[in-house]
Amino acid sequence: MAVSNLRFAVICSSNMNRSMEAHAFLAKKGFLVQSFGTGDKVKIPGSAADKPNIYEFGTSYDEIYNDLLEKDKTLYTQNGLLHTLDRNRRIKSHPQKFQESKEKFDILITCEERVYDQVLEFMESKTPSDNSIVHVINIDIQDNLEEATIGAFLISDMCMHIATAEDLDNDIEEVLHTFEEKCQRPILHSIVFN
Incomplete structure (x- = not known):
């Protein structure tokens, strides 16, 4: 049984370490989650x-x-x-590039600011199909094994808060602000349309 019907994607540069660690954590907790990279290679x-x-x-x-x-x-x-x-x-079988995915998500979580910028640029360049709201959230995680594990805990915790929000579109700023104070890491947030 899924924790929430929200569709999450976790995105880093190569879909190898940070996004995969968070993907594993979220999947174990029952989230509908996929992971991607945004790099050229x-x-x-x-x-x-x-x-x-x-x-x-x-x-x-x-x-x-x-x-x-x-x-x-x-x-x-x-x-x-x-x-x-x-x-x-x-x-899963192989690393996937976010810009090649046709899937729709409610929440896109990036693991570094450069990836966040790439995701925003891509989302803003495509023509929205149904104008559904997509929240793009960034939490910086260094690309090493230890930080990826810590980052996966943080992302998992943040997703639990997001999943329990009564009205996500209205409550997300407050949810993220509370989470940011708790984890002591800056969180970036933007809204784009599918």
């Missing part, structure tokens, strides 16, 4: 800071896992990437 750490591993959106988590395993099993085990990919492939 899926970029994850490589053997050096200037040598990231880069994949096309749509490349399966299995393929990425096997590629990293072949390149350097020890490195990618130690830095947690193989564990991350293992979690990801239990949730």
Whole structure:
């Protein structure tokens, strides 16, 4: 049974770490949730800071896992990437690009301001189909495993508050303001139309 009939999407840059951790948390709690990335490509750490591993959106988590395993099993085990990919492939088959999705959501949650800007730009560039309200909310989460876990707790907590609002469109500012004070992180919020 879903906690709420609201449709949530969690969005980071590569649909690899932050959005997937939050996706896992929210799905376990019974939310209707999907996750996406907004980047041009899926970029994850490589053997050096200037040598990231880069994949096309749509490349399966299995393929990425096997590629990293072949390149350097020890490195990618130690830095947690193989564990991350293992979690990801239990949730869905591959990273998805938000700008290619045709699905509709009530709440879009982004994990960094640059992604928030990309989501707003995309939503404002398309022609609304039914003029339903979409809330775009940003909470900054650093792109590392520990912060992704903390961020997933925060996003989950925020979604619980959103889901229990009696009149979301009227109450959301108050809900987000209360949450912002509680979590001590700035929250951005905009309204766009589907």
